[in-house]
Amino acid sequence: MGMQQKKEKESFSYQFPDGDRRLAFSRQPSFLYPSPSPSPSPNPLMQRSHSFTRSDSKDSTSILLMLAALRAVANGSRPIKRLALMISLNVAYSMIELLFGLFTGRVGLVSDAFHLTFGCGILTFSLFAMAMSRRKPDETYTYGYKRLEVLAAFTNALFLLFLSFSLAVEALHAFMQDESEHKHYLIVSAVTNLLVNLLGVWFFRSYARVNIVYWKPEDMNYHSVCLHVLADSIRSAGLILASWFLTLGVENAEVLCLGIVSVAVFMLVLPLFKATGSILLQISPSNIHPSAFNKCSRQIAALEEVLEVSQARFWELVPGYSVGSVSIKVKNGVNEDQILQHVNGLYNDLGIQDLTVQIDYM
Amino acid sequence: MERKNSPASASPSQVIEVNIDIDPDADPPTIPPITNPSPTGDSKACRGGTCDLSYTKDSHERFASMRKLIIAVVLCIIFMTVEVIGGIKANSLAILTDAAHLLSDVAAFMISLFSLWAAGWEATPRQSYGFFRIEILGALVSIQMIWLLAGILVYEAIVRLIHDNGEVKGFLMFAVSAFGLVVNIVMAVLLGHDHGHSHSHGHGHEHGHGHGHSHEHGHGHSHEHGHGHDHSDEHGHAHGHEHEHDHDHDANTMTTYFHHDHHHNKDVKEQLIKKEKKKSKRNVNVHSAYLHVLGDSIQSIGVMIGGAIIWYKPEWKIIDLICTLIFSVIVLFTTIKMLRNILEVLMESTPREIDATQLEKGLCTMDGVVAVHELHIWAITVGKVLLACHVTIAPDADADVILDQVIGYIKRDFNISHVTIQIERQ
DSSP states (O other): OHHHHTSOOSOOOOOOTTSOGGGGGSSOSOSSOSSOOOOSSOOGGGGOOOSOOSOSOOOOSHHHHHHHHHHHHHHSOHHHHHHHHHHHHHHHHHHHHHHHHHHHTOHHHHHHHHHHHHHHHHHHHHHHHHHHTTSOOOSSOTTOSTHHHHHHHHHHHHHHHHHHHHHHHHHHHHHHHOOOOTTGGGHHHHHHHHHHHHHHHHHTGGGOOSSOOOSSHHHHHHHHHHHHHHHHHHHHHHHHHHHHHHHHTOTTHHHHHHHHHHHHHHHHHHHHHHHHHHHHTTOOOTTSOHHHHHHHHHHHHTSTTEEEEEEEEEEEEETTEEEEEEEEEEOTTOOHHHHHHHHHHHHHHHTEEEEEEEEEEO | OOOOOOGGGSOTTOOEEEOOOOOTTSOOOOOOOOOOOOTTOTTTSOSTTTGGGGOSTTHHHHHHHHHHHHHHHHHHHHHHHHHHHHHHHHTOHHHHHHHHHHHHHHHHHHHHHHHHHHTTSOOOSSSTTOSTHHHHHHHHHHHHHHHHHHHHHHHHHHHHHHSTTTOOOHHHHHHHHHHHHHHHHHHHHHHHOOOGGGSTTOOSOOOOOSSSOOOIIIIISOOOBTTBOOOOTTTTOOOSOOOOOSSOTTSEEEEEEOOSOOSSOSEEEEEOOTTOOOOOSOOHHHHHHHHHHHHHHHHHHHHHHHHHHHHHOTTOTHHHHHHHHHHHHHHHHHHHHHHHHHHHHHTTOOOTTSOHHHHHHHHHTSTTEEEEEEEEEEESSSSOEEEEEEEEEOTTSOHHHHHHHHHHHHHHHHOOOEEEEEEEEO
């Protein structure tokens, strides 16, 4: 797994301001402190340092948190800045649309503005997750803040699922009601929406695929943002297409277009939803086949000192970092150092970075 | 876990009454349990593959919650059909909109029901911790739906404001939202009522409280004083001693100590029968459905007030929007606490009820233990906590004994049942 992580991905020119973070999850003695503290024994297990310091700055108030997030955005990597730009564009646009709709009394504009605002809220959460994910683990969040990115990706995927359902409901509504003229004055707003979203797709263009293998947690977040703007642009394109078909005189154009868009968004978002959901549900790491785990347990049980291997449980914290625990029964009087090293080595080769081994003596 | 028999439970007709007045502000007395150091080491390891992560012991609570939700769903569907028929007959959009709100309630209940049911699935090798996380994800989806609905309601209020040409009938708004409010209150009572009448063993009260979060794990459950006991279902322990109460329901009274505040007094004499333990913590899915219904009733109140004002003075239409905004914000505030809990579980953070510093200090003060590092405490779902850490011991210490001590300490004082300790020698 360590070798695979160093494999080059598709060529995107993102800069990593603080070193190549793709190596951040490769084999390290400690998740908390990347540089091992000096210790007399050369045993890699013993290089794990003491428990987390309590002197970490804990910004408990939300204002300080916001300021910290803003600071992180300003100094952040390029994707963060681009996302911030996109969000501010969207917010400005939706504000204008809302005010315009209120003053001229057009309901369609107001509903579009609301929908855009919801989307912006979700994107802001993604941004917040990106900014927060670099904080060091502290006392309450012993595994760090990387999970937040997976959560943000899940929220995005959920929002997109809701979007596809609501588009399907709208299509049904249009089918039953047969009023097909109210989309005409939304053309301008749809075109602007489409342009803004296409800009977003261009920013995240390397993630514009449906099935992606996730190497880092940021991958999931970026992928979800890209899918979000992609789905929005598909929706705007669908609306424009529907009005054009209506002017051409095609019957039920709206129903068709909305239906197609709804199905497309659903298919687009389903793999991401499944992947993020399976991480949040503590499913076994998806990049490791279950038979590999079985093979490892058998290898451990084949050692002559080992009586039984039980309760081998593994889960994925973020894509690229897996945690596990296993319980081993050994005969009395055996040197546990050797066994620990052996077991750790076995599972490290699979890709489990953080393993806790409990040795029970019989 | 296994039952430890002691001579005190030999005679079933013994009546033992233990009354202790506990000062609510002091720490509860820690009484060392009567453990049976077994040479086979099965006090440390769990038997079987999935141990107590397979939820069979909590099935009573689960079935009770499911029953409540099913009743709520059926009620909802009945009310919804009534409203739909009435709305079509009266040809009013407002009633149909309210029926759509009830439909969203049904959807939320379905999600909660599914989460409850799915949480009972047996653990598989791919899903080695069981399916408990589905509860949390289901609750997250429910809460997102609440937010979505609040947004939709605000949008509708704005639409009503724009189409201000007499289409707003204050009286109709008032009547429809009043009906919706009654329905929601009935369901809130049904879902929020946590007293133990629904348990099949018919034991005494269990007191639900208004938050989906309990401080119970550290200190608050009943202590075993030698004879009187309780059988703590939620973490799969079988502490102790059990009396057979076939004939006499009042055989065993005990004064227990509640951590959370409550309209009863602090020292409450409980009647324990057989194996039931009071659960003062509501299931997270039932709680999220309850929040959904509560949010709906708050919004119905808001719409009612707006409708009454418009009915009284039809020119103050903007009151409707203001009311809706205020009440939507109130609804969002009720969900924040639960959302924070959910987020904490999903982020694998240390649960609030466990004091990690104290645990670490306690571990370090044990003899033989040099240091503790890589301490991770996280929760699968709101009730189930797991711990993993590395303990460095002195080179000459006995690893087995220290392992026993450490695990016993953690299980006793912090009630964490799933513990994995890696012992390293210095």
